[in-house]
Amino acid sequence: MAVKNRAMLVGSIGAGKSTLTNALLERQVEAVKTQTLIYYDWIVDTPGEYIENPLFYKNIMATALEVTHVLYLQDATRKKTIFPPSFSMGINKLPIGVITKSDSEDADVSLAIAELERVITKGPIVVTSSLKGEGLQEIRDLVKCKSLKEMKTYAEETPSDYIIFK
Ligand SMILES: Nc1nc2c(ncn2[C@@H]2O[C@H](COP(=O)(O)OP(=O)(O)O)[C@@H](O)[C@H]2O)c(=O)[nH]1
Numbered sequence: 001m002a003v004k005n006r007a008m009l010v011g012s013i014g015a016g017k018s019t020l021t022n023a024l025l026e027r028q029v030e031a032v033k034t035q036t037l038i039y040y041d042w043i044v045d046t047p048g049e050y051i052e053n054p055l056f057y058k059n060i061m062a063t064a065l066e067v068t069h070v071l072y073l074q075d076a077t078r079k080k081t082i083f084p085p086s087f088s089m090g091i092n093k094l095p096i097g098v099i100t101k102s103d104s105e106d107a108d109v110s111l112a113i114a115e116l117e118r119v120i121t122k123g124p125i126v127v128t129s130s131l132k133g134e135g136l137q138e139i140r141d142l143v144k145c146k147s148l149k150e151m152k153t154y155a156e157e158t159p160s161d162y163i164i165f166k
């Protein structure tokens with residue numbers, strides 16, 4: 001039987017993980033502050049504390065065992081990234097970089113892409129706005145891919161303004 005593809009979302013407190021979860025699943029509810037792991041269908045929403053405090057990295061590693069993809073969220077309105085360089089290299093799951101809040105007037109999308117390119121050494125980066133619904137289908141499709149190669153082909157063959165492959 002085929003194993004269902006699942007994605008874990010990681011990113012700072014306030015990066016937009018829970019809002020993105022709702023947008024991806026078309027859940028019409030307010031994002032609640034997550035103090036713990038929340039499983040919704042094919043998504044695992046994590047608390048921002050997991051990445052803000054290196055003591056919790058072990059929780060990220062343990063939860064990663066349950067998923068096929070890890071989404072690394074970078075808030076476009078933040079100048080810095082919370083992720084250490086090459087962080088995705090340490091997690092043996094298919095990486096997807098996600099820029100959030102691209103719609104914000106405070107967003108610096110180019111800077112956010114440059115930051116994420118140092119975190120995701122190889123893989124797709126999707127520019128999203130949960131508010132406007134941009135980049136969401138690209139994420140849903142990428143999570144259906146079974147390899148980096150498949151994600152690369154998808155990124156190259158999809159006429160989308162919101163996807164980059166590095
Ligand atoms: N402008 C804008 N704000 C967003 C977007 N996504 C989330 N936010 C806001 O960012 C804040 C934190 O979002 P939340 O999903 O709770 O972040 P989390 O802590 O990572 O789960 C909330 O005030 C959201 O309304 C977006 O696409 N655009």
Ligand SMILES: [Mg+2]
Pocket residue numbers: 017018019031032033034046047048
């Ligand atoms: Mg949350």
